[in-house]
Amino acid sequence: MTVLDSPPVNAPRPGPTAGTSTGSGQAQARRTELAAFLKACRARVTPGDVGLPPGLRRRTPGLRREEVAQLAGVGVTWYTWLEQGRPINASEQVLSAIARALLLDDVQRTHLYRLAGLPADDTGGALCPTIDSAMQKILDGLAPMPAAISNRRYDVLAYNAGYDALFPGATRAFAPHGKRNSMWCALTVPDCCNPFVNRDEELPRMVGVMRAAYASHVGEPTWERWVRELSTASPRFRELWASQQVAPPTTTLKVFRHAAVGEIRVQAAYLTMPGWPELYLVAYTAERPLDHERMAWITAHPDAPVNDHSH
Structure with a gap:
Protein backbone atom coordinates (compact mmCIF):
# COMPACT_ATOMS: atom_id res chain seq x y z
CA MET A 1 0.00 0.00 0.00
CA THR A 2 1.42 3.35 -1.04
CA VAL A 3 1.22 6.09 1.55
CA LEU A 4 1.03 9.65 0.28
CA ASP A 5 2.26 12.68 2.17
CA SER A 6 -0.61 14.64 0.66
CA PRO A 7 -4.26 13.71 0.16
CA PRO A 8 -4.96 11.06 -2.47
CA VAL A 9 -6.54 12.19 -5.73
CA ASN A 10 -10.05 11.32 -4.57
CA ALA A 11 -9.62 12.75 -1.07
CA PRO A 12 -11.02 16.18 -0.21
CA ARG A 13 -8.65 19.13 -0.06
CA PRO A 14 -8.31 21.52 2.85
CA GLY A 15 -11.15 23.99 2.93
CA PRO A 16 -14.34 24.90 4.74
CA THR A 17 -16.59 22.04 5.73
CA ALA A 18 -19.46 21.68 3.28
CA GLY A 19 -22.47 23.75 4.22
CA THR A 20 -20.59 25.81 6.83
CA SER A 21 -18.18 28.71 6.95
CA THR A 22 -14.70 28.44 8.35
CA GLY A 23 -15.61 30.74 11.21
CA SER A 24 -18.79 28.91 12.13
CA ALA A 116 -17.55 14.83 9.81
CA GLY A 117 -20.83 16.24 8.49
CA LEU A 118 -21.62 13.31 6.21
CA PRO A 119 -24.78 11.18 6.12
CA ALA A 120 -24.07 7.77 7.61
CA ASP A 121 -25.54 4.61 6.18
CA ASP A 122 -27.42 2.85 8.94
CA THR A 123 -26.53 -0.82 8.77
CA GLY A 124 -29.42 -1.78 11.05
CA GLY A 125 -27.89 -1.47 14.50
CA ALA A 126 -29.22 1.98 15.33
CA LEU A 127 -32.61 1.68 13.66
CA CYS A 128 -33.21 -1.99 14.34
CA PRO A 129 -31.46 -2.97 17.59
CA THR A 130 -32.19 -6.20 19.38
CA ILE A 131 -34.98 -5.58 21.90
CA ASP A 132 -33.94 -7.08 25.21
CA SER A 133 -36.12 -9.34 27.37
CA ALA A 134 -36.87 -6.56 29.87
CA MET A 135 -38.51 -4.43 27.18
CA GLN A 136 -40.48 -7.41 25.91
CA LYS A 137 -41.76 -8.04 29.44
CA ILE A 138 -42.96 -4.45 29.61
CA LEU A 139 -44.84 -4.91 26.34
CA ASP A 140 -46.35 -8.19 27.50
CA GLY A 141 -47.38 -6.62 30.81
CA LEU A 142 -49.45 -4.02 28.96
CA ALA A 143 -51.70 -6.64 27.32
CA PRO A 144 -54.52 -6.65 26.40
CA MET A 145 -53.60 -3.05 25.60
CA PRO A 146 -51.88 -3.33 22.19
CA ALA A 147 -48.30 -2.04 22.32
CA ALA A 148 -45.24 -2.23 20.11
CA ILE A 149 -41.74 -0.82 19.71
CA SER A 150 -41.04 0.66 16.31
CA ASN A 151 -38.36 2.75 14.66
CA ARG A 152 -38.81 6.00 12.77
CA ARG A 153 -39.39 4.10 9.52
CA TYR A 154 -42.31 2.23 11.16
CA ASP A 155 -40.53 -1.14 11.29
CA VAL A 156 -42.21 -3.15 14.06
CA LEU A 157 -39.32 -4.50 16.17
CA ALA A 158 -41.25 -5.96 19.11
CA TYR A 159 -44.91 -6.22 20.09
CA ASN A 160 -47.31 -7.90 22.48
CA ALA A 161 -50.23 -10.26 21.88
CA GLY A 162 -52.74 -7.41 21.80
CA TYR A 163 -50.91 -5.60 18.99
CA ASP A 164 -50.48 -8.84 17.05
CA ALA A 165 -54.20 -9.59 17.30
CA LEU A 166 -55.22 -6.08 16.28
CA PHE A 167 -52.74 -5.43 13.46
CA PRO A 168 -51.43 -8.80 12.19
CA GLY A 169 -50.51 -7.42 8.79
CA ALA A 170 -47.84 -5.32 10.48
CA THR A 171 -46.41 -8.13 12.62
CA ARG A 172 -46.56 -11.41 10.75
CA ALA A 173 -44.93 -10.27 7.50
CA PHE A 174 -46.93 -12.78 5.51
CA ALA A 175 -46.96 -13.04 1.72
CA PRO A 176 -47.66 -11.21 -0.49
CA HIS A 177 -46.88 -8.14 1.65
CA GLY A 178 -43.70 -9.39 3.26
CA LYS A 179 -42.85 -6.44 5.52
CA ARG A 180 -43.10 -6.27 9.29
CA ASN A 181 -43.91 -2.59 9.06
CA SER A 182 -47.08 -0.69 9.95
CA MET A 183 -46.67 1.90 7.18
CA TRP A 184 -46.20 -0.82 4.56
CA CYS A 185 -49.30 -2.63 5.83
CA ALA A 186 -51.41 0.53 5.86
CA LEU A 187 -50.36 1.41 2.31
CA THR A 188 -50.27 -1.94 0.51
CA VAL A 189 -52.78 -4.33 2.09
CA PRO A 190 -56.03 -4.20 0.06
CA ASP A 191 -58.93 -2.27 1.56
CA CYS A 192 -61.03 -5.40 1.97
CA CYS A 193 -58.34 -7.05 4.11
CA ASN A 194 -56.82 -4.07 5.85
CA PRO A 195 -57.67 -3.91 9.59
CA PHE A 196 -56.72 -0.22 9.71
CA VAL A 197 -59.97 1.60 8.93
CA ASN A 198 -59.29 5.34 9.10
CA ARG A 199 -56.22 5.29 6.87
CA ASP A 200 -57.35 8.23 4.73
CA GLU A 201 -57.21 10.49 7.79
CA GLU A 202 -54.11 8.97 9.36
CA LEU A 203 -51.79 8.33 6.43
CA PRO A 204 -50.99 12.02 5.77
CA ARG A 205 -49.96 12.39 9.41
CA MET A 206 -47.95 9.15 9.42
CA VAL A 207 -46.07 10.08 6.27
CA GLY A 208 -45.51 13.56 7.73
CA VAL A 209 -43.94 12.04 10.85
CA MET A 210 -41.67 9.90 8.70
CA ARG A 211 -40.79 12.89 6.52
CA ALA A 212 -39.75 14.84 9.64
CA ALA A 213 -37.55 11.92 10.76
CA TYR A 214 -36.06 11.67 7.26
CA ALA A 215 -34.48 15.10 7.66
CA SER A 216 -31.87 13.50 9.96
CA HIS A 217 -31.13 10.75 7.43
CA VAL A 218 -31.10 12.41 4.00
CA GLY A 219 -28.70 10.57 1.74
CA GLU A 220 -28.36 7.48 3.92
CA PRO A 221 -28.65 4.46 1.61
CA THR A 222 -30.92 2.49 3.94
CA TRP A 223 -33.43 5.32 4.20
CA GLU A 224 -33.26 6.21 0.52
CA ARG A 225 -33.86 2.58 -0.42
CA TRP A 226 -36.89 2.42 1.90
CA VAL A 227 -38.42 5.56 0.39
CA ARG A 228 -37.92 4.11 -3.09
CA GLU A 229 -39.57 0.82 -2.10
CA LEU A 230 -42.61 2.57 -0.65
CA SER A 231 -42.85 4.87 -3.66
CA THR A 232 -42.81 1.88 -6.00
CA ALA A 233 -45.36 -0.07 -3.97
CA SER A 234 -47.83 2.72 -3.31
CA PRO A 235 -49.03 5.61 -5.50
CA ARG A 236 -50.66 7.07 -2.38
CA PHE A 237 -47.30 7.20 -0.62
CA ARG A 238 -45.68 8.88 -3.64
CA GLU A 239 -48.36 11.55 -3.55
CA LEU A 240 -48.04 12.17 0.19
CA TRP A 241 -44.24 12.12 0.15
CA ALA A 242 -44.14 14.63 -2.69
CA SER A 243 -46.34 17.03 -0.68
CA GLN A 244 -43.39 17.71 1.68
CA GLN A 245 -45.71 17.89 4.71
CA VAL A 246 -44.19 17.19 8.15
CA ALA A 247 -45.95 16.29 11.38
CA PRO A 248 -45.10 15.50 15.03
CA PRO A 249 -45.81 12.06 16.58
CA THR A 250 -48.83 13.14 18.65
CA THR A 251 -51.58 11.07 20.29
CA THR A 252 -54.22 10.30 17.70
CA LEU A 253 -57.37 8.25 17.13
CA LYS A 254 -57.01 5.03 15.17
CA VAL A 255 -59.86 2.79 14.15
CA PHE A 256 -59.42 -0.92 13.48
CA ARG A 257 -61.82 -3.70 12.55
CA HIS A 258 -61.82 -7.38 13.37
CA ALA A 259 -64.17 -9.92 11.82
CA ALA A 260 -64.96 -11.50 15.19
CA VAL A 261 -65.82 -8.37 17.20
CA GLY A 262 -66.28 -5.48 14.77
CA GLU A 263 -64.82 -2.00 15.08
CA ILE A 264 -62.24 -1.12 17.74
CA ARG A 265 -61.43 2.52 18.46
CA VAL A 266 -58.15 3.35 20.22
CA GLN A 267 -55.99 6.32 21.11
CA ALA A 268 -52.42 5.79 19.90
CA ALA A 269 -49.88 7.33 22.30
CA TYR A 270 -46.17 7.53 21.43
CA LEU A 271 -43.46 7.33 24.08
CA THR A 272 -39.84 8.12 23.26
CA MET A 273 -36.99 5.91 24.45
CA PRO A 274 -33.95 7.96 25.59
CA GLY A 275 -31.54 5.03 25.24
CA TRP A 276 -32.62 4.53 21.63
CA PRO A 277 -33.38 7.88 20.01
CA GLU A 278 -34.48 6.18 16.78
CA LEU A 279 -37.15 4.12 18.58
CA TYR A 280 -40.48 4.76 20.24
CA LEU A 281 -43.09 2.72 22.09
CA VAL A 282 -46.66 3.04 20.85
CA ALA A 283 -49.55 1.98 23.09
CA TYR A 284 -53.21 1.81 22.06
CA THR A 285 -55.66 2.73 24.83
CA ALA A 286 -59.34 1.90 24.40
CA GLU A 287 -61.56 4.89 23.65
CA ARG A 288 -64.66 3.19 25.18
CA PRO A 289 -65.26 0.31 27.61
CA LEU A 290 -66.61 -1.65 24.63
CA ASP A 291 -63.30 -1.24 22.83
CA HIS A 292 -61.42 -2.57 25.88
CA GLU A 293 -63.71 -5.63 25.99
CA ARG A 294 -63.16 -6.28 22.29
CA MET A 295 -59.38 -5.93 22.60
CA ALA A 296 -59.39 -8.37 25.52
CA TRP A 297 -61.40 -10.86 23.50
CA ILE A 298 -59.21 -10.84 20.38
CA THR A 299 -56.07 -11.05 22.54
CA ALA A 300 -57.48 -14.12 24.27
CA HIS A 301 -58.41 -15.66 20.89
CA PRO A 302 -55.33 -15.12 18.70
CA ASP A 303 -56.47 -17.70 16.13
CA ALA A 304 -59.71 -15.86 15.37
CA PRO A 305 -59.49 -14.63 11.75
CA VAL A 306 -59.19 -10.89 11.33
CA ASN A 307 -61.08 -10.97 8.03
CA ASP A 308 -64.20 -12.83 6.99
CA HIS A 309 -62.70 -13.88 3.66
CA SER A 310 -59.43 -14.81 2.03
CA HIS A 311 -57.89 -14.32 -1.41
Missing part, protein backbone atom coordinates in the same frame (compact mmCIF):
# COMPACT_ATOMS: atom_id res chain seq x y z
CA GLY A 25 -18.81 28.12 15.83
CA GLN A 26 -20.93 25.02 15.29
CA ALA A 27 -18.62 23.71 12.55
CA GLN A 28 -15.55 24.34 14.70
CA ALA A 29 -17.13 22.55 17.66
CA ARG A 30 -17.87 19.57 15.46
CA ARG A 31 -14.32 19.50 14.10
CA THR A 32 -12.94 19.67 17.63
CA GLU A 33 -15.16 16.78 18.68
CA LEU A 34 -14.11 14.81 15.58
CA ALA A 35 -10.43 15.36 16.43
CA ALA A 36 -10.92 14.18 20.01
CA PHE A 37 -12.88 11.12 18.84
CA LEU A 38 -10.19 10.09 16.35
CA LYS A 39 -7.44 10.45 18.95
CA ALA A 40 -9.37 8.36 21.48
CA CYS A 41 -10.11 5.63 18.92
CA ARG A 42 -6.47 5.57 17.79
CA ALA A 43 -5.30 5.17 21.39
CA ARG A 44 -7.51 2.11 21.85
CA VAL A 45 -6.06 0.13 18.92
CA THR A 46 -2.74 -1.63 19.48
CA PRO A 47 -0.34 -2.49 16.65
CA GLY A 48 -1.04 -6.16 17.28
CA ASP A 49 -4.77 -5.58 16.71
CA VAL A 50 -4.08 -4.60 13.11
CA GLY A 51 -1.15 -6.88 12.36
CA LEU A 52 1.67 -4.38 12.86
CA PRO A 53 4.85 -5.05 14.87
CA PRO A 54 4.91 -3.38 18.30
CA GLY A 55 8.14 -1.50 17.62
CA LEU A 56 10.47 0.05 20.16
CA ARG A 57 10.16 3.18 22.31
CA ARG A 58 6.43 3.56 21.74
CA ARG A 59 5.67 6.61 23.85
CA THR A 60 1.93 6.87 23.12
CA PRO A 61 -0.81 4.29 23.64
CA GLY A 62 -2.29 2.68 20.60
CA LEU A 63 -1.36 3.45 17.02
CA ARG A 64 0.71 6.33 15.74
CA ARG A 65 -0.83 8.78 13.29
CA GLU A 66 1.42 7.55 10.50
CA GLU A 67 0.27 3.99 11.14
CA VAL A 68 -3.38 4.97 10.82
CA ALA A 69 -2.59 6.86 7.64
CA GLN A 70 -0.75 3.84 6.24
CA LEU A 71 -3.60 1.49 7.05
CA ALA A 72 -6.18 3.86 5.56
CA GLY A 73 -4.10 4.70 2.49
CA VAL A 74 -4.10 8.46 3.07
CA GLY A 75 -1.34 10.97 3.55
CA VAL A 76 0.15 11.45 7.01
CA THR A 77 -0.10 15.22 6.69
CA TRP A 78 -3.76 15.08 5.70
CA TYR A 79 -4.66 12.69 8.53
CA THR A 80 -2.76 14.91 10.98
CA TRP A 81 -4.83 17.89 9.83
CA LEU A 82 -7.99 15.87 10.44
CA GLU A 83 -6.90 15.02 13.99
CA GLN A 84 -5.99 18.64 14.59
CA GLY A 85 -9.50 19.78 13.81
CA ARG A 86 -8.52 21.78 10.75
CA PRO A 87 -11.30 22.89 8.37
CA ILE A 88 -10.92 20.14 5.77
CA ASN A 89 -13.53 18.01 4.07
CA ALA A 90 -13.50 14.22 4.22
CA SER A 91 -15.27 12.02 1.69
CA GLU A 92 -17.31 8.96 2.57
CA GLN A 93 -14.67 6.75 0.91
CA VAL A 94 -11.82 8.18 2.99
CA LEU A 95 -13.79 8.08 6.23
CA SER A 96 -14.72 4.47 5.55
CA ALA A 97 -11.01 3.63 5.16
CA ILE A 98 -10.19 5.40 8.43
CA ALA A 99 -13.04 3.59 10.18
CA ARG A 100 -11.65 0.24 9.02
CA ALA A 101 -8.14 1.20 10.12
CA LEU A 102 -9.40 2.10 13.60
CA LEU A 103 -11.58 -1.04 13.83
CA LEU A 104 -14.74 1.00 14.45
CA ASP A 105 -18.03 -0.81 14.97
CA ASP A 106 -21.31 0.30 13.36
CA VAL A 107 -22.22 2.77 16.10
CA GLN A 108 -18.74 4.32 16.14
CA ARG A 109 -18.68 4.52 12.34
CA THR A 110 -22.04 6.33 12.30
CA HIS A 111 -20.75 8.72 14.97
CA LEU A 112 -17.61 9.39 12.91
CA TYR A 113 -19.66 10.18 9.80
CA ARG A 114 -21.96 12.56 11.66
CA LEU A 115 -19.06 14.42 13.26
Whole structure:
Protein backbone atom coordinates (compact mmCIF):
# COMPACT_ATOMS: atom_id res chain seq x y z
CA MET A 1 0.00 0.00 0.00
CA THR A 2 1.42 3.35 -1.04
CA VAL A 3 1.22 6.09 1.55
CA LEU A 4 1.03 9.65 0.28
CA ASP A 5 2.26 12.68 2.17
CA SER A 6 -0.61 14.64 0.66
CA PRO A 7 -4.26 13.71 0.16
CA PRO A 8 -4.96 11.06 -2.47
CA VAL A 9 -6.54 12.19 -5.73
CA ASN A 10 -10.05 11.32 -4.57
CA ALA A 11 -9.62 12.75 -1.07
CA PRO A 12 -11.02 16.18 -0.21
CA ARG A 13 -8.65 19.13 -0.06
CA PRO A 14 -8.31 21.52 2.85
CA GLY A 15 -11.15 23.99 2.93
CA PRO A 16 -14.34 24.90 4.74
CA THR A 17 -16.59 22.04 5.73
CA ALA A 18 -19.46 21.68 3.28
CA GLY A 19 -22.47 23.75 4.22
CA THR A 20 -20.59 25.81 6.83
CA SER A 21 -18.18 28.71 6.95
CA THR A 22 -14.70 28.44 8.35
CA GLY A 23 -15.61 30.74 11.21
CA SER A 24 -18.79 28.91 12.13
CA GLY A 25 -18.81 28.12 15.83
CA GLN A 26 -20.93 25.02 15.29
CA ALA A 27 -18.62 23.71 12.55
CA GLN A 28 -15.55 24.34 14.70
CA ALA A 29 -17.13 22.55 17.66
CA ARG A 30 -17.87 19.57 15.46
CA ARG A 31 -14.32 19.50 14.10
CA THR A 32 -12.94 19.67 17.63
CA GLU A 33 -15.16 16.78 18.68
CA LEU A 34 -14.11 14.81 15.58
CA ALA A 35 -10.43 15.36 16.43
CA ALA A 36 -10.92 14.18 20.01
CA PHE A 37 -12.88 11.12 18.84
CA LEU A 38 -10.19 10.09 16.35
CA LYS A 39 -7.44 10.45 18.95
CA ALA A 40 -9.37 8.36 21.48
CA CYS A 41 -10.11 5.63 18.92
CA ARG A 42 -6.47 5.57 17.79
CA ALA A 43 -5.30 5.17 21.39
CA ARG A 44 -7.51 2.11 21.85
CA VAL A 45 -6.06 0.13 18.92
CA THR A 46 -2.74 -1.63 19.48
CA PRO A 47 -0.34 -2.49 16.65
CA GLY A 48 -1.04 -6.16 17.28
CA ASP A 49 -4.77 -5.58 16.71
CA VAL A 50 -4.08 -4.60 13.11
CA GLY A 51 -1.15 -6.88 12.36
CA LEU A 52 1.67 -4.38 12.86
CA PRO A 53 4.85 -5.05 14.87
CA PRO A 54 4.91 -3.38 18.30
CA GLY A 55 8.14 -1.50 17.62
CA LEU A 56 10.47 0.05 20.16
CA ARG A 57 10.16 3.18 22.31
CA ARG A 58 6.43 3.56 21.74
CA ARG A 59 5.67 6.61 23.85
CA THR A 60 1.93 6.87 23.12
CA PRO A 61 -0.81 4.29 23.64
CA GLY A 62 -2.29 2.68 20.60
CA LEU A 63 -1.36 3.45 17.02
CA ARG A 64 0.71 6.33 15.74
CA ARG A 65 -0.83 8.78 13.29
CA GLU A 66 1.42 7.55 10.50
CA GLU A 67 0.27 3.99 11.14
CA VAL A 68 -3.38 4.97 10.82
CA ALA A 69 -2.59 6.86 7.64
CA GLN A 70 -0.75 3.84 6.24
CA LEU A 71 -3.60 1.49 7.05
CA ALA A 72 -6.18 3.86 5.56
CA GLY A 73 -4.10 4.70 2.49
CA VAL A 74 -4.10 8.46 3.07
CA GLY A 75 -1.34 10.97 3.55
CA VAL A 76 0.15 11.45 7.01
CA THR A 77 -0.10 15.22 6.69
CA TRP A 78 -3.76 15.08 5.70
CA TYR A 79 -4.66 12.69 8.53
CA THR A 80 -2.76 14.91 10.98
CA TRP A 81 -4.83 17.89 9.83
CA LEU A 82 -7.99 15.87 10.44
CA GLU A 83 -6.90 15.02 13.99
CA GLN A 84 -5.99 18.64 14.59
CA GLY A 85 -9.50 19.78 13.81
CA ARG A 86 -8.52 21.78 10.75
CA PRO A 87 -11.30 22.89 8.37
CA ILE A 88 -10.92 20.14 5.77
CA ASN A 89 -13.53 18.01 4.07
CA ALA A 90 -13.50 14.22 4.22
CA SER A 91 -15.27 12.02 1.69
CA GLU A 92 -17.31 8.96 2.57
CA GLN A 93 -14.67 6.75 0.91
CA VAL A 94 -11.82 8.18 2.99
CA LEU A 95 -13.79 8.08 6.23
CA SER A 96 -14.72 4.47 5.55
CA ALA A 97 -11.01 3.63 5.16
CA ILE A 98 -10.19 5.40 8.43
CA ALA A 99 -13.04 3.59 10.18
CA ARG A 100 -11.65 0.24 9.02
CA ALA A 101 -8.14 1.20 10.12
CA LEU A 102 -9.40 2.10 13.60
CA LEU A 103 -11.58 -1.04 13.83
CA LEU A 104 -14.74 1.00 14.45
CA ASP A 105 -18.03 -0.81 14.97
CA ASP A 106 -21.31 0.30 13.36
CA VAL A 107 -22.22 2.77 16.10
CA GLN A 108 -18.74 4.32 16.14
CA ARG A 109 -18.68 4.52 12.34
CA THR A 110 -22.04 6.33 12.30
CA HIS A 111 -20.75 8.72 14.97
CA LEU A 112 -17.61 9.39 12.91
CA TYR A 113 -19.66 10.18 9.80
CA ARG A 114 -21.96 12.56 11.66
CA LEU A 115 -19.06 14.42 13.26
CA ALA A 116 -17.55 14.83 9.81
CA GLY A 117 -20.83 16.24 8.49
CA LEU A 118 -21.62 13.31 6.21
CA PRO A 119 -24.78 11.18 6.12
CA ALA A 120 -24.07 7.77 7.61
CA ASP A 121 -25.54 4.61 6.18
CA ASP A 122 -27.42 2.85 8.94
CA THR A 123 -26.53 -0.82 8.77
CA GLY A 124 -29.42 -1.78 11.05
CA GLY A 125 -27.89 -1.47 14.50
CA ALA A 126 -29.22 1.98 15.33
CA LEU A 127 -32.61 1.68 13.66
CA CYS A 128 -33.21 -1.99 14.34
CA PRO A 129 -31.46 -2.97 17.59
CA THR A 130 -32.19 -6.20 19.38
CA ILE A 131 -34.98 -5.58 21.90
CA ASP A 132 -33.94 -7.08 25.21
CA SER A 133 -36.12 -9.34 27.37
CA ALA A 134 -36.87 -6.56 29.87
CA MET A 135 -38.51 -4.43 27.18
CA GLN A 136 -40.48 -7.41 25.91
CA LYS A 137 -41.76 -8.04 29.44
CA ILE A 138 -42.96 -4.45 29.61
CA LEU A 139 -44.84 -4.91 26.34
CA ASP A 140 -46.35 -8.19 27.50
CA GLY A 141 -47.38 -6.62 30.81
CA LEU A 142 -49.45 -4.02 28.96
CA ALA A 143 -51.70 -6.64 27.32
CA PRO A 144 -54.52 -6.65 26.40
CA MET A 145 -53.60 -3.05 25.60
CA PRO A 146 -51.88 -3.33 22.19
CA ALA A 147 -48.30 -2.04 22.32
CA ALA A 148 -45.24 -2.23 20.11
CA ILE A 149 -41.74 -0.82 19.71
CA SER A 150 -41.04 0.66 16.31
CA ASN A 151 -38.36 2.75 14.66
CA ARG A 152 -38.81 6.00 12.77
CA ARG A 153 -39.39 4.10 9.52
CA TYR A 154 -42.31 2.23 11.16
CA ASP A 155 -40.53 -1.14 11.29
CA VAL A 156 -42.21 -3.15 14.06
CA LEU A 157 -39.32 -4.50 16.17
CA ALA A 158 -41.25 -5.96 19.11
CA TYR A 159 -44.91 -6.22 20.09
CA ASN A 160 -47.31 -7.90 22.48
CA ALA A 161 -50.23 -10.26 21.88
CA GLY A 162 -52.74 -7.41 21.80
CA TYR A 163 -50.91 -5.60 18.99
CA ASP A 164 -50.48 -8.84 17.05
CA ALA A 165 -54.20 -9.59 17.30
CA LEU A 166 -55.22 -6.08 16.28
CA PHE A 167 -52.74 -5.43 13.46
CA PRO A 168 -51.43 -8.80 12.19
CA GLY A 169 -50.51 -7.42 8.79
CA ALA A 170 -47.84 -5.32 10.48
CA THR A 171 -46.41 -8.13 12.62
CA ARG A 172 -46.56 -11.41 10.75
CA ALA A 173 -44.93 -10.27 7.50
CA PHE A 174 -46.93 -12.78 5.51
CA ALA A 175 -46.96 -13.04 1.72
CA PRO A 176 -47.66 -11.21 -0.49
CA HIS A 177 -46.88 -8.14 1.65
CA GLY A 178 -43.70 -9.39 3.26
CA LYS A 179 -42.85 -6.44 5.52
CA ARG A 180 -43.10 -6.27 9.29
CA ASN A 181 -43.91 -2.59 9.06
CA SER A 182 -47.08 -0.69 9.95
CA MET A 183 -46.67 1.90 7.18
CA TRP A 184 -46.20 -0.82 4.56
CA CYS A 185 -49.30 -2.63 5.83
CA ALA A 186 -51.41 0.53 5.86
CA LEU A 187 -50.36 1.41 2.31
CA THR A 188 -50.27 -1.94 0.51
CA VAL A 189 -52.78 -4.33 2.09
CA PRO A 190 -56.03 -4.20 0.06
CA ASP A 191 -58.93 -2.27 1.56
CA CYS A 192 -61.03 -5.40 1.97
CA CYS A 193 -58.34 -7.05 4.11
CA ASN A 194 -56.82 -4.07 5.85
CA PRO A 195 -57.67 -3.91 9.59
CA PHE A 196 -56.72 -0.22 9.71
CA VAL A 197 -59.97 1.60 8.93
CA ASN A 198 -59.29 5.34 9.10
CA ARG A 199 -56.22 5.29 6.87
CA ASP A 200 -57.35 8.23 4.73
CA GLU A 201 -57.21 10.49 7.79
CA GLU A 202 -54.11 8.97 9.36
CA LEU A 203 -51.79 8.33 6.43
CA PRO A 204 -50.99 12.02 5.77
CA ARG A 205 -49.96 12.39 9.41
CA MET A 206 -47.95 9.15 9.42
CA VAL A 207 -46.07 10.08 6.27
CA GLY A 208 -45.51 13.56 7.73
CA VAL A 209 -43.94 12.04 10.85
CA MET A 210 -41.67 9.90 8.70
CA ARG A 211 -40.79 12.89 6.52
CA ALA A 212 -39.75 14.84 9.64
CA ALA A 213 -37.55 11.92 10.76
CA TYR A 214 -36.06 11.67 7.26
CA ALA A 215 -34.48 15.10 7.66
CA SER A 216 -31.87 13.50 9.96
CA HIS A 217 -31.13 10.75 7.43
CA VAL A 218 -31.10 12.41 4.00
CA GLY A 219 -28.70 10.57 1.74
CA GLU A 220 -28.36 7.48 3.92
CA PRO A 221 -28.65 4.46 1.61
CA THR A 222 -30.92 2.49 3.94
CA TRP A 223 -33.43 5.32 4.20
CA GLU A 224 -33.26 6.21 0.52
CA ARG A 225 -33.86 2.58 -0.42
CA TRP A 226 -36.89 2.42 1.90
CA VAL A 227 -38.42 5.56 0.39
CA ARG A 228 -37.92 4.11 -3.09
CA GLU A 229 -39.57 0.82 -2.10
CA LEU A 230 -42.61 2.57 -0.65
CA SER A 231 -42.85 4.87 -3.66
CA THR A 232 -42.81 1.88 -6.00
CA ALA A 233 -45.36 -0.07 -3.97
CA SER A 234 -47.83 2.72 -3.31
CA PRO A 235 -49.03 5.61 -5.50
CA ARG A 236 -50.66 7.07 -2.38
CA PHE A 237 -47.30 7.20 -0.62
CA ARG A 238 -45.68 8.88 -3.64
CA GLU A 239 -48.36 11.55 -3.55
CA LEU A 240 -48.04 12.17 0.19
CA TRP A 241 -44.24 12.12 0.15
CA ALA A 242 -44.14 14.63 -2.69
CA SER A 243 -46.34 17.03 -0.68
CA GLN A 244 -43.39 17.71 1.68
CA GLN A 245 -45.71 17.89 4.71
CA VAL A 246 -44.19 17.19 8.15
CA ALA A 247 -45.95 16.29 11.38
CA PRO A 248 -45.10 15.50 15.03
CA PRO A 249 -45.81 12.06 16.58
CA THR A 250 -48.83 13.14 18.65
CA THR A 251 -51.58 11.07 20.29
CA THR A 252 -54.22 10.30 17.70
CA LEU A 253 -57.37 8.25 17.13
CA LYS A 254 -57.01 5.03 15.17
CA VAL A 255 -59.86 2.79 14.15
CA PHE A 256 -59.42 -0.92 13.48
CA ARG A 257 -61.82 -3.70 12.55
CA HIS A 258 -61.82 -7.38 13.37
CA ALA A 259 -64.17 -9.92 11.82
CA ALA A 260 -64.96 -11.50 15.19
CA VAL A 261 -65.82 -8.37 17.20
CA GLY A 262 -66.28 -5.48 14.77
CA GLU A 263 -64.82 -2.00 15.08
CA ILE A 264 -62.24 -1.12 17.74
CA ARG A 265 -61.43 2.52 18.46
CA VAL A 266 -58.15 3.35 20.22
CA GLN A 267 -55.99 6.32 21.11
CA ALA A 268 -52.42 5.79 19.90
CA ALA A 269 -49.88 7.33 22.30
CA TYR A 270 -46.17 7.53 21.43
CA LEU A 271 -43.46 7.33 24.08
CA THR A 272 -39.84 8.12 23.26
CA MET A 273 -36.99 5.91 24.45
CA PRO A 274 -33.95 7.96 25.59
CA GLY A 275 -31.54 5.03 25.24
CA TRP A 276 -32.62 4.53 21.63
CA PRO A 277 -33.38 7.88 20.01
CA GLU A 278 -34.48 6.18 16.78
CA LEU A 279 -37.15 4.12 18.58
CA TYR A 280 -40.48 4.76 20.24
CA LEU A 281 -43.09 2.72 22.09
CA VAL A 282 -46.66 3.04 20.85
CA ALA A 283 -49.55 1.98 23.09
CA TYR A 284 -53.21 1.81 22.06
CA THR A 285 -55.66 2.73 24.83
CA ALA A 286 -59.34 1.90 24.40
CA GLU A 287 -61.56 4.89 23.65
CA ARG A 288 -64.66 3.19 25.18
CA PRO A 289 -65.26 0.31 27.61
CA LEU A 290 -66.61 -1.65 24.63
CA ASP A 291 -63.30 -1.24 22.83
CA HIS A 292 -61.42 -2.57 25.88
CA GLU A 293 -63.71 -5.63 25.99
CA ARG A 294 -63.16 -6.28 22.29
CA MET A 295 -59.38 -5.93 22.60
CA ALA A 296 -59.39 -8.37 25.52
CA TRP A 297 -61.40 -10.86 23.50
CA ILE A 298 -59.21 -10.84 20.38
CA THR A 299 -56.07 -11.05 22.54
CA ALA A 300 -57.48 -14.12 24.27
CA HIS A 301 -58.41 -15.66 20.89
CA PRO A 302 -55.33 -15.12 18.70
CA ASP A 303 -56.47 -17.70 16.13
CA ALA A 304 -59.71 -15.86 15.37
CA PRO A 305 -59.49 -14.63 11.75
CA VAL A 306 -59.19 -10.89 11.33
CA ASN A 307 -61.08 -10.97 8.03
CA ASP A 308 -64.20 -12.83 6.99
CA HIS A 309 -62.70 -13.88 3.66
CA SER A 310 -59.43 -14.81 2.03
CA HIS A 311 -57.89 -14.32 -1.41
